[in-house]
Amino acid sequence: xxxxxxxxxxxxxxxxxxxxxxxxxxxxxxxxxxxxxxxxxxxxxxxxxxxxxxxxxxxxxxxxxxxxxxxxxxxxxxxxxxxxxxxxxxxxxxxxxxxxxxxxxxxxxxxxxxxxxxxxxxxxxxxxxxxxxxxxxxxxxxxxxxxxxxxxxxxxxxxxxxxxxxxxxxxxxxxxxxxxxxxxxxxxxxxxxxxxxxxxxxxxxxxxxxxxxxxxxxxxxxxxxxxxxxxxxxxxxxxxxxxxxxxxxxxxxxxxxxxxxx
Numbered sequence: 001x002x003x004x005x006x007x008x009x010x011x012x013x014x015x016x017x018x019x020x021x022x023x024x025x026x027x028x029x030x031x032x033x034x035x036x037x038x039x040x041x042x043x044x045x046x047x048x049x050x051x052x053x054x055x056x057x058x059x060x061x062x063x064x065x066x067x068x069x070x071x072x073x074x075x076x077x078x079x080x081x082x083x084x085x086x087x088x089x090x091x092x093x094x095x096x097x098x099x100x101x102x103x104x105x106x107x108x109x110x111x112x113x114x115x116x117x118x119x120x121x122x123x124x125x126x127x128x129x130x131x132x133x134x135x136x137x138x139x140x141x142x143x144x145x146x147x148x149x150x151x152x153x154x155x156x157x158x159x160x161x162x163x164x165x166x167x168x169x170x171x172x173x174x175x176x177x178x179x180x181x182x183x184x185x186x187x188x189x190x191x192x193x194x195x196x197x198x199x200x201x202x203x204x205x206x207x208x209x210x211x212x213x214x215x216x217x218x219x220x221x222x223x224x225x226x227x228x229x230x231x232x233x234x235x236x237x238x239x240x241x242x243x244x245x246x247x248x249x250x251x252x253x254x255x256x257x258x259x260x261x262x
Contacts (some may be wrong), residue, residue, distance in 0.1 A: 001183070002184075003072070003218075004122075004123075004127075004183070005075075007121075007184070007186060008074065008075060008121055008186075009075055009077070010151065010180050011186055012075055012077065012078060013072050013077065014196070017054050017055050017078060017081075017145055018054075018055040018057070018081050018085070020055065021057050022057075024155060024220060025216055025219075025220055025225075025227050025232065026171070026213045026214075026216035026217040026220055026253070027213075028232065028236075029212070029214065029216055029235075029236055030212045030213040030254050031057065032236045032240075033210070033211075033212040033213070033236065033239065033243060034058070034116075034148075034212050034241060034256065035058070035061070036129065037146065037164065037208075037212075037256060037258065038058070038146065038211065039114070040112065040260075041112050041144040041146075042062070042067060042111065042144075043113040043200045044065060044066035044067060045066060045067070045068065046067050046068065046072070046111040046112055046138075047067075047068045047070070047109065047110045047111050047112075048062060048067045048072075048111065048112045048113070048114065049069075049105070049109070049112075049113045049135075049138060049139075050062075050069065050070070050071045050073065050113075050114040050115065050116060051072050051097075051099045051102070051109040051113065051114065051115045051116070051117070051118060051120045051131075051135060052072070052073065052074065052096045052099055052115065052116050052117025053071035053078075053082060053083040053094070053116070053117070054073060054074060054078050054080050054116075054117055055082050055083035055084070055085060056071055056081070056083075056085045056092075056094070056135065058114065058116065059071035059082065059086065059092060059094070060082070060085045060086045060089065060092065061262040063086060063089045063091050063092035064089065066091070067091070068091050069089075069091060069092045069093070069173060070092075070093045070105075070110070071086075071093065071094045071095070071138040072093065072096075072097040072099070072102070073094070073095075073096065073097070074096070074097065074098055074099070074118075076096060077256045079094060079095075079096055082094050085195055086240060087247060099115065099117075099118035099122070099130075099131040099132065099134065100118075100122075100130035100131050100134065101130070102137070102138050105138040106138070107137055107138065108138070108139065108140045108141060109137050109138050109139075109140070110136075110138055110140060110142075110143060111134045111139075111140055111143050111144075112139070112143060112144050112146075113138060113139045113143065113144075113145045113146070114145075114146050114147065114148075115131065115132075115135045115145065115146065115147045115166060115211070116146070117148065118131045118155045119131065119148060119149040119150075119195075120148070120149070120150055120187050120188065121187065121188070122188070123181045123182055123184070123185055123188050124183065125133075128198070128261055132147070132198060132199070132202065133202070135147070136190075136202060136203065136261055140261065140262045141261055141262065142261060143260070143261050144207070144258065144259070144260050144261075145204065145255065145258070145261065146256050146257075146258050147257045147258075147259075147261055148196050148212075148254060148255070148256055149190055149255055149256075149257060150187055150188070150189040150190065150252070150253060150255070151189055151190065151191075151192065151211075151249065151250055151252055151253060151255060152172050152173075152179050152189030152190055152191060152254050153191075153251060154189065154215070154217075154218075154251060154253035154254070155172060155187060155189040155253065156168055156169070156172060156189075156252070157215060157217075157218040157251060157253075158215075158218040158253050159216040161218070162219075162221075163227075163249045164189065171185070173187060173214075177193065179191055183260050185242045187252060189214075189223065192209060192246075192249045192250060192255070193248075195209075195255075195257060196209060199259060202206070203261060203262040204259035204260060204261055205259060205260045205262060206257075206258075206259050207258040207259055207260055208244055208256070209249060209255060209256070209257050209258070210243045210244045210249075210255065210256050210258070211243045211244075211248060211249055211251075211252030211254070211255050212252065212254045212256060213241065213252055213253055214239055214243075214248070214251065215251045215252065215253075216253050217253050218253075220248065221243050
């Protein structure tokens, strides 16, 4: 059986993570909405940690805005690209590490913590708990933490309407329609309330749960899908106005759970 690291390395060796947020409309929307929420809580001079930083799309941009950025990435191949993208930025530190163990950082180190990749790929309950708790631990009291996660329904809409619905249903749901989380999953998805319940007994105050890309990934496969450049800015503003509406959250693929450390 492959390890989590082997599963992830195989996928990210195949995919082009560095261009993911730029090459599609759903990626562009995810980036625009996520940056909007980051800017609500983080400002120039803040100490910000990004866990699961990938190739640094957020960390590099935020460092260029004057934030004191620390980026932690599990995969060395992604980390190499991150360091190349952030070359010359004295306020960006890029480190190899796992979200489940941030022991190199003291308690209460960061003003804002971004946990933007790990919750997509963690299946074991102990690992999920560790990643959540470590992000909370290293954040200052009163600091804000943004956790990215996936809707299981968004995964189904975006990936299993190409004649493969039964396979997707078997992978993501039990026979009695309970959501499955298991090690062999590349991406694990949640019911919205299921993910929020993970924080019920933790020392945080919920601020918002928001979608960041709607159903655009599923719709973008249509041959007649089109959003002109001149329309995209207006579309993104429109989506942002409704991105926290509860009735829409299940359909979005990527989401943010945002909380403040007590």
